[in-house]
Amino acid sequence: MWPSRDNRGGASVTCIACGKSLPRNDAREYDKHGDRWERRGKEFEFLCKPCDRSLCHQPRDDLEALLLDAEAGESDRDTFFERYADLVEDRYGPLEEQ
Ligand SMILES: [Zn+2]
Known part of the structure; x- marks a missing residue:
């Protein structure tokens, strides 16, 4: 889609989940x-x-609710990630045991 040289030295994005x-x-x-x-x-x-990949294993509606609850895009990254991790653990149990 984009010539690869346009990707140099620039455009990096942040994963909203991790x-x-x-x-x-x-x-x-x-x-x-x-x-x-x-x-x-x-x-x-x-x-x-x-x-x-891991989020796609969960129902889409659930993910959306989860992200909203965790205030995706509204909290700073650390706060969001903390909330997100807490919410996931509440709902699905500790990640490392799955
Ligand atoms: Zn990620």
Whole structure:
């Protein structure tokens, strides 16, 4: 889609689930409105591939509620991640035991 040279020295994005920085081209767009094709006036959020994969195992509605509860995009990253981890653990149990 994008020439790879355009990716140098620039565009990196942050995964909203784990807070990792990654090149934009390696990230999955996450649109909280669930419509990736309507791009006008929108700012996309991003997930890294591991998070995208693990989140996709859960029902979409659940993920949306989870992200909203954790105030995705509204809290700073540490606060969000803490809340997110707590919420996931509340709902699904400790991650490392699954
Ligand atoms: Zn991630």
